[in-house]
Amino acid sequence: MPDWQNFEPFIVSGLALGGVYSLSGVGMVVLYRTTGVLNLAFGAVGAMGAFIAWSLINTFGWPAVLAYLACVGFGAAVSLIYGMLAGPPLAGRDPLVKAAATIGLALILLGSMSWIWSDKARSMVLPTTNWRYSVGQVLINWTQIIALALGVLITLTTAVFLRLTGLGTAMRALANDREITAALGVPVRRVEATTWVVSGALSGVAGLLMSNLVGLDAATLTFLVISSLAAALIARLRSLVVTLAAGIVIGLVNALVTPIFSISPYRDMTPFVLAAVALLFLARHQQVSFARRIT
Amino acid sequence: MRRPTTSEVRRPATVLALLLVVVLVLPPLLSAYWIDVLTAVAIYSVVALSLNLLIGRVGLVSLGQIAVLALGAWVAAKLAFVSSIPFPLVLLIAGLITLVLGTLVGLPALRLSGLYLALITLMLAGAITVVLSTTNFPNGGPGFLSHTESSFGNPAVRRPDIASSDPAYFRFTVIVAALMFALALWHVRSRPGRAWAAIRQSEPAALAAGVNITLYKLWAWALASFMTGVAGGLLAGSVGKLYTYQFPTRDSIILLAVVLMGGIYSLWGAVVAGALMKLLPALLDDWGLPADLLIILFGVGVLQVLLTAPGGLAAQVPKDFARMGGGLSAVVRRRLAARAERAPTGTAPQEPAP
């Protein structure tokens, strides 16, 4: 069993990893709470935006800032188009169907990415990564801090926004029941559009950060959502604060297990095991018949 | 007992004839490559069948069937290496053990519904995949894991004595797959099928009607696990050497896509799904097209099915053919009617009467 000094740097890398998971998790929960759609294409949208930014910088010579804006814009545009096309027809259906439809989007994006940008060693280095300072014996960089801070920021602002503003209330109503909300005179299409645009922009930003923190690789970034889902599931797709906390805990546990060589190979199981345990624990009072959404 | 109608006799007869053709006529006509491809199609259509039953009949979605397939393959490989039980029995035992494991997971998991059930199966599949990538598959080595690192001269999973060549194993696989489909059909036609239909329609109504929902949901889950376990055993015998690469979590998502595209309201949809998953990539490769196009196609297919055509290809294609057939026959009828009008006497052209 390694000693404390060996664990210390993993706390920092764990927080960084946790920041990755929480950011994606929070992004997905925000969209779920405002449109009722669990967007499993969250990672794929961000990944494609990141690839586009990479191409703009490395092949077309665009200035980095413009490329990043293009990435965010792409995320917003794709999400908006998807939301407008697939949102209304699926509005009344089970959340499972809506989530399954986003799988379709994710596959389209993943296939396009593999086709257009074949598997080469690419890297996206944000300028913030070069700004570093040390904590103990570990160096942390600003990209990691931004990822973590962004997760916290989104959590706080969304919580406030949804509860206190008119638009926020409209979004919550929309997620709950589209028909009634429309009947009440809320401009549902505009509210929906706003939600998708914001969520898409967020996935673009997340994509940029992830491509730096995890790697610019289509499959990795697309399926990162599965690990981030764990955080969202622990929060039962409701509480943003719990999602944030769960993401960080998952990252920490994952990293802290690394130096323990005997179980280190199993550390990738952390998100899945924690989510499964949490879900089953929370469902312990349910019966198999009338299995309900855990609300 | 009333006499069966013509269509009721015709249906099973055509299926049987088709089966005979596939088993007897196809193998000598195909090259070794395509036999391998079709064996994979048969195996994965059984996996698709399990998901088809779960989604189409009971309304449950599992995103972990590929992990269950891996478990079935693991158990079958282990049995094949440490014992000399005949292969069909190995398949049965692998299916039963997978059934037990699946039921153990189902007991707590089925308390969740819809989206949560799907997501928890995804989580469990992810966990199993990580464990398998560390423990690996049995390859004749020592200990419980039966795995040895040295990759020199490791034996392949043995095949049944009567079906050790590739074409013979293909026939064996098709027959086993047909048995699985028959098992599914039997379930659908009898009491479990009716209970599932009731559950899918409305759980409160089913409960009020006295249907034991817990039992039937678990039964469906167990059946799906059993079939996938057997498919895993078939896979182990087919490829001989197993690697974690064959069972990525990504494939569970692709499986959902093809099952939806194939159609969940008919068991034939599972065959279409198996073909989409294993035959289409081979065809694309043959035509020199990149496999990535297929992923895009599956994405589009999922959206198409969910947005517009819930019956999938299995429902749509016959309808399309019927529509085409109807359209053709309408055109033919119109032509005939037009000709009849133009020649009112209806006689062939004759010389004018003198």
Added chain:
Amino acid sequence: MRRNGVFARLALVLVATTALAACSSNKSPSTTTDATTAPKCGAGTGQKATGEPIKLGAIATKQPGTDFTDIPNMAKAFFDCVNDNGGINGRPIQYLIETEQTDPGQVASLAKKLVESDKVLGIVGNTSIIECAVNHSYYEQQGFYIIDSGIAPECYSTSNSAPVNMGPRYSVDGATQYLIRQGVKKLVLDQSNVPGTGYIEGGFLLIAQAAGIPTESLKDNVPIQDANSVALKAVQAAGQGGGVVLNFTPPEALKILQAAQQQGLQDRVKWACSTPCNTDFLANALGPQWNGKLGVNAELNLTTAAGPDSELYRAVQKRYAPNVALGSFSQMGFVEASIAVKALMSVSGDFTVQSVNNAIKNIKDFKTDILCKPWYYGTAPLHLPNNTDRTVVPQDGKMVEKEGCFAISDVDPAIAQVRRIEASS
């Protein structure tokens, strides 16, 4: 109709997005004008070959995280060049490349497809994690002598496979020898968790043991999601004054090295990498902070080396395969294709499976400035003709040579056996 509307719009979006992105990636980074003199390959006649094609085949891994298609793609480029220069006595080479996703069933069936359906006469350029393991008996039965580039252990230990590279085990050996010369006090091997890790670490352990240096052997699942932890783990295991040998594909190695750099770990230990890291793409992505700090075992010469074969390699790449990166992988493909062409040119009479594979088997003393020593096939029970390596380090976006040709240690028993075979022939 709504149904059509949705579909049309979706299709439009898809087309627009892919068109936009396709435009962006099709432009190669070096937009130079066409070479006024086309490279001369093979017979060098400058005339297109128009006879009946001679079919050759290849199988390479292509899946997320692992893409070896650069190798057969470059071989194809060379074959295209040869076809533009008279082919083989006027006959063009038709090269069929199959990709696989590490599914043993698929890999076995692809070999059968090439041999029995497509009726290829020779197999050149195979590069796969498991292909040799799955297919070597089949090739032995069918009488095919394949020229490949790894990676399974069977590629380096069976009679019908002769690689132009030395594979992960011996490349790791070479990287280990480099680190030992750098005076490390402990050696850590970190590799991707793919089949064959036990085989790969075998040589590493023996060599370290012979030098009296303690070792630690680590594995990580790919694709890597937590590169920070992976880099930290390796550095901690190596400890003060230790060395880390990485054995990953370039994208994964890049993740680890960048994570190491982001945490300032590139100076904490000495770093080395097996041959996959030897690409300028990687050197470019690493940046100046890694200058001279990563010792990469180079199974082949620098892509920038002088010498007629290296020049031809660069010319062929620029003209026929501009999207293939310059580096070890494409060099391997080029060398394998050159050897195949030499073998085909030596065939007198009909081109059959026997005549072609006989010619391949009889290759000896194939000199090229891309390899340290002449390449050969022969009838030994195993083939490791490339057992002399270089070490290169990244410097300002390119790989430069740090250590010239050195022999892989014969502490590793197969190397010793091959040296004996070479001495006796």
